[in-house]
Amino acid sequence: MVEIVRVDIKKAGYIENEAVIENIEFDIPNGELVGLIGANGAGKSTTIQAIMKTAPFLEGECDVETYGYVPERPIIYEYFTLSEHIDFLIRTVKQDERVLRKRAEELCKVFRLEQKLHEYPTNFSKGMQQKVMLILALTPTYDFYILDEPFMGLDPQAIRKLIQLIEDYKNRGAAILMSTHALDTAEKICDQFVLIHKGTLLKKGTLEELQRHKDEPLLEIFDDLIEDADHGKL
Numbered sequence: 001m002v003e004i005v006r007v008d009i010k011k012a013g014y015i016e017n018e019a020v021i022e023n024i025e026f027d028i029p030n031g032e033l034v035g036l037i038g039a040n041g042a043g044k045s046t047t048i049q050a051i052m053k054t055a056p057f058l059e060g061e062c063d064v065e066t067y068g069y070v071p072e073r074p075i076i077y078e079y080f081t082l083s084e085h086i087d088f089l090i091r092t093v094k095q096d097e098r099v100l101r102k103r104a105e106e107l108c109k110v111f112r113l114e115q116k117l118h119e120y121p122t123n124f125s126k127g128m129q130q131k132v133m134l135i136l137a138l139t140p141t142y143d144f145y146i147l148d149e150p151f152m153g154l155d156p157q158a159i160r161k162l163i164q165l166i167e168d169y170k171n172r173g174a175a176i177l178m179s180t181h182a183l184d185t186a187e188k189i190c191d192q193f194v195l196i197h198k199g200t201l202l203k204k205g206t207l208e209e210l211q212r213h214k215d216e217p218l219l220e221i222f223d224d225l226i227e228d229a230d231h232g233k234l
């Protein structure tokens with residue numbers, strides 16, 4: 001098992017030599033959840049694309065090969081039922097088929113989709129499609145998971161269940177990177193934070209390391225850091 005996932009991106013973007021993000025460097029220790037925080041357009045998803053080596057322009061590296069991934073927007077195969085999506089995953093992932101099938105079944109139950117196995121996710125609601133993405137990403141056993149805004153569209157029950165799953169995966173030693181705008185949830189469940197602003201790393205650390213006074217909420221920390229950065233104080 002990898003001890004730690006090291007992210008060291010010099011530059012990344014969508015067009016050759018046009019960097020959207022620069023100098024993003026942080027670690028995701030195993031057994032920890034790292035929150036990737038930033039305003040709309042700050043560069044969170046681009047950072048994730050760079051980690052996965054799918055950014056069209058990329059300088060720098062991240063030493064990960066296999067990982068579970070929840071994309072920013074659901075990626076659904078139009079002509080596959082939920083069950084066929086799971087079959088396809090099982091055929092592509094080189095892990096014990098029985099273990100994968102059992103895990104997929106459990107996750108379908110957790111997210112209450114076990115009655116929908118023979119229906120087409122393309123016709124599912126937004127939250128149900130998000131649950132499909134979670135089931136597919138969390139079925140295989142990996143050392144590393146990347147969750148790009150995983151709470152998007154989920155009902156409160158599903159959010160609670162996902163938080164429990166994240167806890168379970170951390171406890172078995174997985175490193176997890178999660179981008180989110182749900183700062184009140186993030187501050188309760190993340191071990192560390194990486195704050196991104198205008199394509200650069202504004203600050204990283206635990207909540208305690210980022211707080212300037214006791215009990216300062218993450219939103220306030222982040223707002224003030226952005227304010228300082230925009231006024232050249234950082």
Ligand SMILES: Nc1ncnc2c1ncn2[C@@H]1O[C@H](COP(=O)(O)OP(=O)(O)OP(=O)(O)O)[C@@H](O)[C@H]1O
Pocket residue numbers: 014020038039040041042043044045046047072
């Ligand atoms: N496929 C793409 N092609 C070109 N530019 C892109 C593409 N995706 C994102 N960008 C640009 O890169 C910048 C960073 O976007 P990114 O999606 O990384 O932000 P984000 O922090 O994930 O935002 P959000 O919170 O809105 O999801 C933005 O200026 C955006 O317009």
